[in-house]
Amino acid sequence: MSITIASFDGTDPAAVDEAYRIGAAAGDVDVPDLPPFCRRRFDALFHTPMPGTESLWALARLDGVPAGYLQVDLPFLDNTENATADLTVHPELRRRGVGRALHEYGVRLLRERGRKRVVAMAVSALPDGPARSVAGDAFAATTGARPALAEVRRRLAVADIDRIALRAALAEATPRAEGYRSVCWQGSTPQEYVADIAYLDGRLLTDAPMGDVQWEPEQVDAERIRGNELSLDARGRRRYHLGMRHEESGRLVAWTVLDVGANADWHAYQQITIVDPAHRGHRLGLIAKAENLHHLLTHERAVRVIDTFNAASNSYMVAINEQLGFRPVDAWTDWQLTL
Numbered sequence: 001m002s003i004t005i006a007s008f009d010g011t012d013p014a015a016v017d018e019a020y021r022i023g024a025a026a027g028d029v030d031v032p033d034l035p036p037f038c039r040r041r042f043d044a045l046f047h048t049p050m051p052g053t054e055s056l057w058a059l060a061r062l063d064g065v066p067a068g069y070l071q072v073d074l075p076f077l078d079n080t081e082n083a084t085a086d087l088t089v090h091p092e093l094r095r096r097g098v099g100r101a102l103h104e105y106g107v108r109l110l111r112e113r114g115r116k117r118v119v120a121m122a123v124s125a126l127p128d129g130p131a132r133s134v135a136g137d138a139f140a141a142t143t144g145a146r147p148a149l150a151e152v153r154r155r156l157a158v159a160d161i162d163r164i165a166l167r168a169a170l171a172e173a174t175p176r177a178e179g180y181r182s183v184c185w186q187g188s189t190p191q192e193y194v195a196d197i198a199y200l201d202g203r204l205l206t207d208a209p210m211g212d213v214q215w216e217p218e219q220v221d222a223e224r225i226r227g228n229e230l231s232l233d234a235r236g237r238r239r240y241h242l243g244m245r246h247e248e249s250g251r252l253v254a255w256t257v258l259d260v261g262a263n264a265d266w267h268a269y270q271q272i273t274i275v276d277p278a279h280r281g282h283r284l285g286l287i288a289k290a291e292n293l294h295h296l297l298t299h300e301r302a303v304r305v306i307d308t309f310n311a312a313s314n315s316y317m318v319a320i321n322e323q324l325g326f327r328p329v330d331a332w333t334d335w336q337l338t339l
Contacts, residue, residue, distance in 0.1 A: 001097070016046060040235060044235040052077035055071060060089075067096075080114075083115045107339060111339055117338050119337075121151075121332050126330055129328060137333060152329075180254075184243075198221050208274075253278070257272050258271065
């Protein structure tokens with residue numbers, strides 16, 4: 001068997017199409033309950049990347065047949081010694097050395113770029129969850145990577161929401177949030193809130209549990225927020241935001257986002273939820289998430305399930321999600337390789 005690897009970018013539509021087909025086949029096998037691999041999102045990775053990130057791509061062929069791809073993201077505004085990677089091999093062509101060849105190619109590339117560590121994720125099964133392949137974790141371990149952060153994906157089935165219990169939880173929480181008011185919007189952030197959102201977004205990697213992942217907080221400003229929004233628009237993500245405004249200061253001090261993809265109106269992701277440390281203890285996280293859930297479902301009536309990821313050690317956010325009705329599905333490990 002002959003394995004060849006070549007770099008490519010968005011100017012090579014044939015290679016992009018081959019990589020997309022590999023990703024779609026892998027998604028259908030590895031996480032069949034998630035939405036199909038989105039072509040619009042995949043194409044946007046090439047023409048409208050997230051600000052502050054350079055993406056490098058490589059396509060592997062096995063005896064001339066497209067067999068796997070590697071995406072390496074190199075931050076250049078912060079974390080300039082780090083990288084993230086997505087290594088995907090077609091399910092029908094696994095265990096033939098394609099993954100190893102892509103890994104070795106990627107390591108050489110990262111060393112040439114002066115990177116010292118790389119982080120990648122792999123899925124695995126929970127004891128009572130659906131079956132998941134052990135190949136991702138096993139492969140990561142063979143490369144010398146170490147498990148740096150344990151995460152769990154939880155899912156909320158909209159039909160199973162206990163609306164009576166949810167209203168009761170909000171009724172209990174609301175008196176503790178006196179002096180705060182919720183504001184919601186869709187898509188891009190109103191200009192009056194951009195600075196507050198930039199501050200909260202920049203706190204995420206400081207406040208969220210990161211385990212042993214060596215990743216410094218990102219420097220987020222209004223320009224970066226607008227760049228992120230352009231990238232998400234290009235991917236077709238329909239975003240529903242809710243912030244908690246501190247009446248005395250006029251600032252948004254808590255923020256949460258739900259979004260729906262371009263190719264699956266039945267599915268949403270619960271994205272960031274963060275509360276300024278100076279304003280914790282007022283149940284703002286619960287109120288924001290519960291009210292934003294109503295915000296989403298009012299406008300996206302086809303949504304049937306919502307997925308979210310949390311560090312296993314993030315007991316505060318996990319407790320809120322469990323209270324809303326999210327239940328564990330599978331485990332995800334952030335593997336970190338020191339080069």
